Amino acid sequence: xxxxxxxxxxxxxxxxxxxxxxxxxxxxxxxxxxxxxxxxxxxxxxxxxxxxxxxxxxxxxxxxxxxxxxxxxxxxxxxxxxxxxxxxxxxxxxxxxxxxxxxxxxxxxxxxxxxxxxxxxxxxxxxxxxxxxxxxxxxxxxxxxxxxxxxxxxxxxxxxxxxxxxxxxxxxxxxxxxxxxxxxxxxxxxxxxxxxxxxxxxxxxxxxxxxxxxxxxxxxxxxxxxxxxxxxxxxxxxxxxxxxxxxxxxxxxxxxxxxxxxxxxxxxxxxxxxxxxxxxxxxxxxxxxxxxxxxxxxxxxxxxxxxxxxxxxxxxxxxxxxxxxxxxxxxxxxxxxxxxxxxxxxxxxxxxxxxxxxxxxx
Amino acid sequence: xxxxxxxxxxxxxxxxxxxxxxxxxxxxxxxxxxxxxxxxxxxxxxxxxxxxxxxxxxxxxxxxxxxxxxxxxxxxxxxxxxxxxxxxxxxxxxxxxxxxxxxxxxxxxxxxxxxxxxxxxxxxxxxxxxxxxxxxxxxxxxxxxxxxxxxxxxxxxxxxxxxxxxxxxxxxxxxxxxxxxxxxxxxxxxxxxxxxxxxxxxxxxxxxxxxxxxxxxxxxxxxxxxxxxxxxxxxxxxxxxxxxxxxxxxxxxxxxxxxxxxxxxxxxxxxxxxxxxxxxxxxxxxxxxxxxxxxxxxxxxxxxxxxxxxxxxxxxxxxxxxxxxxxxxxxxxxxxxxxxxxxxxxxxxxxxxxxxxxxxxx
Numbered sequence: 107x108x109x110x111x112x113x114x115x116x117x118x119x120x121x122x123x124x125x126x127x128x129x130x131x132x133x134x135x136x137x138x139x140x141x142x143x144x145x146x147x148x149x150x151x152x153x154x155x156x157x158x159x160x161x162x163x164x165x166x167x168x169x170x171x172x173x174x175x176x177x178x179x180x181x182x183x184x185x186x187x188x189x190x191x192x193x194x195x196x197x198x199x200x201x202x203x204x205x206x207x208x209x210x211x212x213x214x215x216x217x218x219x220x221x222x223x224x225x226x227x228x229x230x231x232x233x234x235x236x237x238x239x240x241x242x243x244x245x246x247x248x249x250x251x252x253x254x255x256x257x258x259x260x261x262x263x264x265x266x267x268x269x270x271x272x273x274x275x276x277x278x279x280x281x282x283x284x285x286x287x288x289x290x291x292x293x294x295x296x297x298x299x300x301x302x303x304x305x306x307x308x309x310x311x312x313x314x315x316x317x318x319x320x321x322x323x324x325x326x327x328x329x330x331x332x333x334x335x336x337x338x339x340x341x342x343x344x345x346x347x348x349x350x351x352x353x354x355x356x357x358x359x360x361x362x363x364x365x366x367x368x369x370x371x372x373x374x375x376x377x378x379x380x381x382x383x384x385x386x387x388x389x390x391x392x393x394x395x396x397x398x399x400x401x402x403x404x405x406x407x408x409x410x411x412x413x414x415x416x417x418x419x420x421x422x423x424x425x426x427x428x429x430x431x432x433x434x435x436x437x438x439x440x441x442x443x444x445x446x447x448x449x450x451x452x453x454x455x456x457x458x459x460x461x462x463x464x465x466x467x468x
Numbered sequence: 469x470x471x472x473x474x475x476x477x478x479x480x481x482x483x484x485x486x487x488x489x490x491x492x493x494x495x496x497x498x499x500x501x502x503x504x505x506x507x508x509x510x511x512x513x514x515x516x517x518x519x520x521x522x523x524x525x526x527x528x529x530x531x532x533x534x535x536x537x538x539x540x541x542x543x544x545x546x547x548x549x550x551x552x553x554x555x556x557x558x559x560x561x562x563x564x565x566x567x568x569x570x571x572x573x574x575x576x577x578x579x580x581x582x583x584x585x586x587x588x589x590x591x592x593x594x595x596x597x598x599x600x601x602x603x604x605x606x607x608x609x610x611x612x613x614x615x616x617x618x619x620x621x622x623x624x625x626x627x628x629x630x631x632x633x634x635x636x637x638x639x640x641x642x643x644x645x646x647x648x649x650x651x652x653x654x655x656x657x658x659x660x661x662x663x664x665x666x667x668x669x670x671x672x673x674x675x676x677x678x679x680x681x682x683x684x685x686x687x688x689x690x691x692x693x694x695x696x697x698x699x700x701x702x703x704x705x706x707x708x709x710x711x712x713x714x715x716x717x718x719x720x721x722x723x724x725x726x727x728x729x730x731x732x733x734x735x736x737x738x739x740x741x742x743x744x745x746x747x748x749x750x751x752x753x754x755x756x757x758x759x760x761x762x763x764x765x766x767x768x769x770x771x772x773x774x775x776x777x778x779x780x781x782x783x784x785x786x787x788x789x790x791x792x793x794x795x796x797x798x799x800x801x802x803x804x805x806x807x808x809x810x811x812x813x814x815x816x817x818x819x820x821x822x823x824x825x826x827x828x829x830x
Contacts, residue, residue, distance in 0.1 A: 282696045282719050283688065289720040290684045293727075296714065297677035299661040315659035322652045323685065326645065334644045340750065352658065355747065357644050358651040365655070385717065388702065 107178055107185050109163050111136045113201060116234055126221040130210055133235055134159045134194040134201025138177065139185035141241065148241045149183060149466075150232060151192040152249030152256035155324075155380050156372060158200035161192040175454035182459035183466065188245065196231055197223040197379040205375035206307065216375075218304025223379060225252070225387040229259045236267070246466050247405075248272030250451030251418065252380070255387050258426065261405040262389060272462060274410045275444075275451040277422035278389035278396050278429070284417065287327055288381040291320035295374045304375050313374045318365035320377055325364050330414030330447030389426075396429040403430070407437035408465045410458065412444030412451070438465065469540055469547050471525050473498045475563060478596055488583040492572055495597055496521045496556040496563025500539065501547035503603065510603040511545060511828075512594060513554040514611030514618035517686075517742050518734060520562035523554040537816035544821035545610070545828065553601065558593055559585040559741040567737035568669065578737075580666025585741060587614070587749040591621045598629070608828050609767075610634030612813030613780065614742070617749050620788065623767040624751060634824060636772045637806075637813040639784035640751035640758055640791070646779065649689055650743040653682035657736045666737050675736045680727035682739055687726050692776030692809030751788075758791040765792070769799040770827045772820070774806030774813070800827065 112135055119129040136159040141148060151161050151173060160168040162177035162185065177183040177190060194202040197220065205220035212219075236244070247260045247268050254276025261271040280288075295301060298316030302309050326334075338357035349362040390396040409427050411420035420441045427439035442458055444450025450458075474497055481491040498521040503510060513523050513535060522530045524539035524547065539545040539552060556564040559582065567582035574581075598606070609622045609630050616638025623633040642650075657663060660678030664671050688696075700719035711724040752758040771789050773782035782803040792799035804820055806812025812820075 279702065281693070282700050282702065282717075283693045285702070285717050286684075286688045286696065286719050286723055289715075289717075289723055290681060290688065292714070293684060293724070294656050294681045297681065298659075319652060319656045319659065319681070322648075322655060326648045326652065331643065331645045334648065338644050340641065340644065340647070352654070353651075354744070355644075355647050355651075357648050361648055361651055362655070382716070 107138055107163055108140060109136060109138050111159065111165075114235065114238060116231070116238075120227070120231060120234070122221055122227050123224040124222050128196070128203065128221065131196055131203040131231070132201070132207070133196070133203075133231060135235065136160055136192050138162055138190040139188055141189040141239075145240070145242050146245060147188045148236075148239075148244050149188045149190045150236070150244045150247040150260070151177065151183075151190060152228070152232070152247065152253035152260075153192065153195065154249065154251035154253045155384065156368070157253065158198065159192050159194040159202075160200075162190070172452065175452065176459060176462065182454070182462040183246075183248070184463070188466070191235070191239065191241075193232060193235055195223075195228045197376060197383065199373035199376040204373065205304070205379065206373050215307045217307055218375060220375060220379065222382055224383050225255050225259050226263065228256055228383070229263050232256070232260070233264060233267070243267045243269060246270045246272060248274070248462075249276075250274040251276055251448065252384050254451075255384070255389070258389055259387070261403045261407065262399055265402045265404045268405045270408065270465065271405045272408045272410070272465065273423070273426060275412055275415050275418055275448055277418045278426050279387060280385050281422075285385045287323065288385055291323050292378050292381060294319040294323075295377055298374070301374060304378075306374065314369045317372055317374050317377060318369035321368040321372070322361040322365040325361060327417045328448045330445065330450075331416065332414060333445055333447060396425065397432045400429045400433050400435060403433065403435050405435075406465075407435060408461070409437060409439045410451070410461065411439070411441045412447070413441060414444045414446070415448040415450060417448040469500055469525055470502060471498065471500050473521065473527075476597065476600060478593070478600075482589065482593060482596070484583055484589050485586040486584050490558070490565065490583070493558055493565040493593070494563070494569070495558070495565075495593060497597065498522055498554050500524055500552040501550055503551040503601075507602070507604050508607060509550045510598075510601075510606050511550045511552045512598070512606045512609045512622070513539065513545075513552060514590070514594070514609065514615035514622075515554065515557065516611065516613035516615045517746065518730070519615065520560065521554050521556040521564075522562075524552070535814065537814065538821060538824065544816070544824040545608075546825070550607065550828070553597070553603075555594060555597055557585075557590045557742075559738060559745065561735035561738040566735065567666070567741065568735050577669045579669055580737060582737060582741065584744055586745050587617050587621050588625065590618055590745070591625050594618070594622070595626060595629070605629045605631060608632045608634060610636070610824075611638075612636040613638055613810065614746050616813075617746070617751070620751055621749070623765045623769065624761055627764045627766045630767045632770065632827065633767045634770045634772070634827065635785070635788060637774055637777050637780050637810055639780045640788050641749060642747050643784075647747045649685060650747055653685050654740050654743060656681040656685075657739055660736070663736060666740075668736065676731045679734055679736050679739060680731035683730040683734070684723040684727040687723060689779045690810045692807065692812075693778065694776060695807055695809060758787065759794045762791045762795050762797060765795065765797050767797075768827075769797060770823070771799060771801045772813070772823065773801070773803045774809070775803060776806045776808070777810040777812060779810040
């Protein structure tokens with residue numbers, strides 16, 4: 107698989123939804139396969155909360171890409187046939203401009219000065235990337251979770267630049283409970299003694315404990331309750347392999363491990379920015395009408411939900427499809443079992459991959 | 469309503485399930501109504517995680533009791549007819565021996581030295597209290613959530629000392645997800661810079677932030693998702709009444725408020741002890757068979773679940789009833805709507821109160 111990773115600078119900057127501006131910004135971009143001569147085979151992948159530009163294949167730094175089970179030669183999203191593009195979103199911490207980047211105006215790390223960004227902002231930066239890559243339109247834009255929100259927003263914001271959208275394990279907006287969970291995560295970060303109002307890099311510290319607790323909570327919401335029960339049940343952790351001596355049960359040790367690992371690589375300000383973007387997105391827009399918001403969509407929609415997903419359960423996908431039907435938008439809505447709860451969108455299953463493949467080719 | 473509050477000392481102490489001992493301990497006890505001559509009208513109320521001995525009526529220090537909607541003159545649990553007893557459990561922080569008490573052996577605050585206690589330990593201390601009050605048996609033992617676990621354990625541990633048990637919004641054991649959520653809460657407390665391995669009182673500080681985050685998470689699990697959505701939806705908090713400037717949505721502000729308030733009154737070590745007791749309880753015992761564990765029960769059981777409860781959903785009550793049926797134990801299992809999610813057990817509704825009243829009188 108031909109794969110290219112590069113950092114692309116956008117010198118003209120962008121006006122953000124919040125009213126703030128980035129005078130210039132970088133996108134870390136990875137591409138797979140090749141654009142055909144007629145430029146009709148481009149696919150955009152939008153990553154979820156903790157994802158990045160490295161969607162497929164394996165590299166030394168980042169290991170296996172987050173959607174490698176779905177994206178690659180002869181896979182559901184076939185890199186032999188399609189030119190697949192994935193970029194790290196601004197506000198993140200994997201190469202694109204974000205709170206750990208140097209602010210070109212002050213020559214200092216942004217820290218808490220990096221502005222809040224939104225799903226619309228990401229879609230707009232991806233549109234700028236599309237123009238730079240001389241891609242006339244996306245054959246398919248797809249993502250799961252927060253990535254699914256971007257795919258939906260693409261079809262709303264640029265109806266003539268997208269033929270098909272894949273909206274997986276996602277929602278047109280986060281629920282009250284989703285927001286509440288994210289606020290607990292943010293609170294644990296903000297109250298870490300090393301947070302320093304977001305300017306911890308200046309202080310040479312990292313609010314590791316806060317990120318760890320936040321991720322432990324996040325992780326619970328990504329897993330299916332049933333799967334967790336089958337995997338860990340009420341089994342006790344043996345003393346020798348306890349990460350923390352306070353741990354009794356295996357599930358506690360697992361969360362400790364996952365949280366610890368994540369806290370070593372993810373940026374605290376990015377955690378706040380990404381969750382705020384997730385909470386803030388509402389496809390229904392200011393008019394508060396999803397029917398109205400979807401009126402201009404010309405893309406065909408594939409909406410996939412998973413029964414075991416309790417973060418964005420199947421009902422949330424249904425809301426999108428009902429609005430699509432009300433607007434005579436061509437759409438398919440499929441609910442799959444999915445063993446992995448919310449994370450099911452990341453994993454290959456024969457049915458899931460086939461549905462995606464057929465949809466792209468149809 | 470005649471109500472007496474007193475601290476009762478148990479000089480002979482107790483051997484705990486963990487293998488540790490308390491050489492002596494206190495129970496803070498509140499009683500309502502009067503024991504009749506035949507001593508047949510005693511009712512024990514078991515409190516949930518953050519409850520205490522003050523179940524009914526209003527007093528200056530603690531305001532309205534936690535089950536005042538259910539307990540009082542002419543209410544579901546009628547204090548004109550019954551002698552109602554409620555004690556604060558050991559390990560808590562409302563008067564009974566706990567981590568904020570003075571260790572009689574060292575004359576210092578227990579702090580992290582207070583031993584882990586279990587649901588069985590609480591039931592055993594309540595049995596000692598019963599003996600001290602010269603009560604031959606309980607006509608009814610009832611509680612919700614962690615209190616319901618105690619009611620179940622009473623019927624298992626002392627089959628000839630209890631006629632009826634009320635097990636509300638409870639389970640025979642916590643699920644993997646329940647444990648996981650509690651571990652996140654504990655992690656946020658343990659990593660608070662003021663926690664000092666549980667010996668914060670010596671240092672004249674309180675791990676307030678950790679308790680606050682823990683409670684914010686707990687609070688989400690107590691509320692119904694639907695109710696939260698109806699009450700807060702995606703409404704924005706107006707700037708003037710923001711508790712924290714980082715807050716955007718009303719639900720965030722509400723959680724901030726609830727967490728802040730709780731963190732001013734609840735002890736961090738108690739938080740850990742109470743959640744560990746909740747996680748550790750498994751009515752099925754070492755044999756891992758609920759059928760086997762319930763074999764000796766002679767009490768009649770009233771099991772109530774609530775559709776909107778996602779912490780201990782109705783399926784968990786069903787597990788208890790199936791084991792009861794398998795043992796020919798007289799039992800009723802009712803699932804009510806309950807607007808308040810897990811907390812529904814605390815609130816009066818015509819149906820709920822009537823069911824409790826009829827059950828007690830039957």
